Amino acid sequence: MFGRDKHTAEQDDTHRDDTTRDTTGHDDANREEPATVVKGDPIAKPDVPPWERQGEQLLEVRDLFVEFHTSEGLAKAINGVNLTLAEGETLAILGESGSGKSVTAQAVMGILDMPPAKIPSGEIFYRGKDLLTMPEDERRKLRGPEISMVFQDALSSLNPVFPVGWQIAEMFRKHRDMNRSDSYDQAIRLMERVNIPGAKERVKAYPHQFSGGMRQRIMIAMAIALDPKVLIADEPTTALDVTVQAQIMALLKELQEEHDMGLILITHDLGVVADVADRISVMYAGRIVERAYVDDIYAAPAHPYTKGLLESIPRLDQKGQDLSAIGGLPPSLTRIPPGCAFNPRCVMAQDVCREESPPLRDIRPRRQSACHFAEELLDD
Amino acid sequence: MTDLETTERATSDRGTNNRDIVLKARDLRKYYPIKGGVLQRQVGEVKAVDGVSFDLYKGETLGIVGESGCGKSTLGRVLMRLEEPTDGTVEFDGVQMYEQSGSAMRKMRRDIQIVFQDPYTSLNPRRTVGEIVGEPFNIHPDVVPKKGRRKAVQELLELVGLNPEHINRYPHQFSGGQRQRIGIARGIALNPKVLICDEPVSALDVSVQAQVVNLMEKLQRELGLAYIFIAHDLSVVRHISDRVGVMYLGRLVEIGDEDEIYSRPTHPYTQALLSAVPVPDPTLRGKRDQITLSGDVPSPANPPDGCHFHTRCWKVQDVCRTDTPELEVHQDGDGGHLSRCHFAEVRQVIETQDVSGRGKDSLFAGQGERDNSDAVAAGAAGDGDVQSGPDTRAPSGG
Structure with missing residues (x-):
């Protein structure tokens, strides 16, 4: 099963006496690559999208654990996350604050501050190479040309004392050994590509001279400068107004298609996800609790948390809606409740939920849920 | 005009x-x-x-x-x-x-009263919830007589779905949602x-x-x-x-x-x-x-x-x-x-789409009306400087 280290071994123990439950596919569900390809699937489409094809994934995260040593004790930010990403695919990681979605992205990107963070176990493969065992200077060569990231807050992510063009051009100077004027030409080309008006005149302007939307475009220009294969966007539009959000999401989509990039979109906004994602992983307290295709998850969520989220958001196109809130709060990562982390807030919780942590398992073709009662929820 | x-x-x-x-x-x-x-x-x-x-x-x-x-x-x-x-x-x-x-x-x-956006900065961190919610009564002393104020505050906390026993706690001991409830309680104190x-x-x-x-x-x-x-x-x-x-x-x-x-x-x-x-x-x-x-x-x-x-x-x-x-x-x-x-x-x-009345059968219907959870015990209170007090019981279910 898991059994690669002490954490997973502990987990293993809790599941071992779990004989009454369906144990088939635990392995697959957590490894994911076979789980997404279900043989003889009656609803499989003839033209299989790239992320369903067997073979080498662009990015693969296996059994990742991340913890932080804080003054209040050990915060278990990520507790066994598995992900895959293929070329041209958009994977949304959905979760509330503290669910571990940003930490996952930072671990993949290799920008976690260690310490306080620690990765006790797990593997992150980029095209078959494990990033976590790679020497740091080799990893640095991948960061930018291969894997790149757009951050939420463009104002604090850009350096206020250098012109934006200089910051974009830095990518070319560091990674491509370009001289100053050539790299500036590249910066102008990129600023034009992300639709910044008057790029030539504004290449030497400073971040504070741009609006929020324009700063986010500059961040995107930096991220795509070296044609990466994987782009991680961490809440790229959360700080922006809704009309600007629409512009930025359209730009990201366009760039993704142009370069056939794999895009990991980290967000808490169920609306944005519905608009752009192919697949979704829903995170809660450092675990993936549900994983499915975007249409399936919105039509019939297979985890009570996902269902609760969908019931709790007001919709623009509905009137007279009754909102149902999920009671309580997400748990603190230093004190994750035993059993299923969602059990104190769950209306379906039984004794088994307080004792056994449900593994992420196959419940239908191409979808997984980490709930003991996923089938009951779907059949309702 | x-x-x-x-x-x-x-x-x-x-x-x-x-x-x-x-x-x-x-x-x-x-x-x-x-x-x-x-x-x-x-x-x-x-x-x-x-x-x-x-x-x-x-x-x-x-x-x-x-x-x-x-x-x-x-x-x-x-x-x-x-x-x-x-x-x-x-x-x-x-x-x-x-x-x-x-x-x-x-x-x-x-x-005419106001509730502010940021529940983290709109409550005075050095005052207890009782003082914050009860402050309008000090400014308008004729609304509730002095003796009845503590009880009035507890009723307000109850009304906004908080535990009235938490009257002596400080804002940092509450989660963001609970703080917003405190802000609302203060807003409606004077009716x-x-x-x-x-x-x-x-x-x-x-x-x-x-x-x-x-x-x-x-x-x-x-x-x-x-x-x-x-x-x-x-x-x-x-x-x-x-x-x-x-x-x-x-x-x-x-x-x-x-x-x-x-x-x-x-x-x-x-x-x-x-x-x-x-x-x-x-x-x-x-x-x-x-x-x-x-x-x-x-x-x-x-x-x-x-x-x-x-x-x-x-x-x-x-x-x-x-x-x-x-x-x-x-x-x-x-x-x-x-x-x-x-x-x-x-x-x-x-x-x-008009969906009036359809939400009654949703899974989480009627949930979250109250937020009695002990944010301190659950470790979910906002700032990192929370002292873990004697009170360390796990949050109760539901």
Whole structure:
């Protein structure tokens, strides 16, 4: 099963006496690559999208654990996350604050501050190479040309004392050994590509001279400068107004298609996800609790948390809606409740939920849920 | 005072003037000076609120939406008289608010209260919840006699779904959602007629947002409050509001009831705003009417001449660049409502489904009405400096 280290071994123990439950596919569900390809699937489409094809994934995260040593004790930010990403695919990681979605992205990107963070176990493969065992200077060569990231807050992510063009051009100077004027030409080309008006005149302007939307475009220009294969966007539009959000999401989509990039979109906004994602992983307290295709998850969520989220958001196109809130709060990562982390807030919780942590398992073709009662929820 | 006349006309047009108006704003303006140069002379002004007129009826919710910098928060502060307006009047229950002097104004504030956006900074960290929620009683000592105050505060905590035993705790011992409940308890302490809510849920997580929205609806039903609900989230505003006003660069560009704004918008900005909101339904992907605006909101220090929206509008003509359109009634296919556009025309951007009564059987129906959870014990309280006290029991289920 898991059994690669002490954490997973502990987990293993809790599941071992779990004989009454369906144990088939635990392995697959957590490894994911076979789980997404279900043989003889009656609803499989003839033209299989790239992320369903067997073979080498662009990015693969296996059994990742991340913890932080804080003054209040050990915060278990990520507790066994598995992900895959293929070329041209958009994977949304959905979760509330503290669910571990940003930490996952930072671990993949290799920008976690260690310490306080620690990765006790797990593997992150980029095209078959494990990033976590790679020497740091080799990893640095991948960061930018291969894997790149757009951050939420463009104002604090850009350096206020250098012109934006200089910051974009830095990518070319560091990674491509370009001289100053050539790299500036590249910066102008990129600023034009992300639709910044008057790029030539504004290449030497400073971040504070741009609006929020324009700063986010500059961040995107930096991220795509070296044609990466994987782009991680961490809440790229959360700080922006809704009309600007629409512009930025359209730009990201366009760039993704142009370069056939794999895009990991980290967000808490169920609306944005519905608009752009192919697949979704829903995170809660450092675990993936549900994983499915975007249409399936919105039509019939297979985890009570996902269902609760969908019931709790007001919709623009509905009137007279009754909102149902999920009671309580997400748990603190230093004190994750035993059993299923969602059990104190769950209306379906039984004794088994307080004792056994449900593994992420196959419940239908191409979808997984980490709930003991996923089938009951779907059949309702 | 053309705005005033139009508004009067519109309200009588729609036959709603027989309802009680609790707050009447007319031609409100708030300009902030921009100072520059060595002598700090005034070199310009930011027109944060630039001629806003509306009526608020008893017990209704008026939503004010707009993007950042449109002046919606300034409007809230001016209505509370936390800022003195540059011009304009507010009539509250038939009394001119800006003509009141200190003590009379204080008395008036019993009936008009505010809840702020950020529950992390709007509560004094050095005071207990009992002191924070009870402070309005110290300022207005005649409301509740001194002896009964502790009990009154506990009743308020109970009303907003908090544990009354937590009266001696400090704000940092509560989670964000619980703090917003504290802010609301303080707001309704004096049993006001109007509660101004400035982005009350935008700092909260999705699953907690619904708890606070449901609480506000419950309080409105029980106490007959009128809300001015200021927010940038059009979905939340639709859910809670009876009427909605859309602001752009200090001006109301469209105002009407929920259906008029969401199903029959006539102003291009409202239409663009509605079309940009993502709907959590992947089956609608690519099928929705998408209007993509170019550029950003212009600076309020130097707003465009004529119609403020003309720099981003796809319908722009020469007249838009020179003449400011009035807020007047335009036909919307089913009557008419106020809109500030030379070329106002109805365009249905979103298809509305009526789902009244359908939520009763949802999985989490009726959840989250109370938030008794002990944020300290659960380790979920906001700041990192929480001392783990003797009280370390695990949060109870449900």
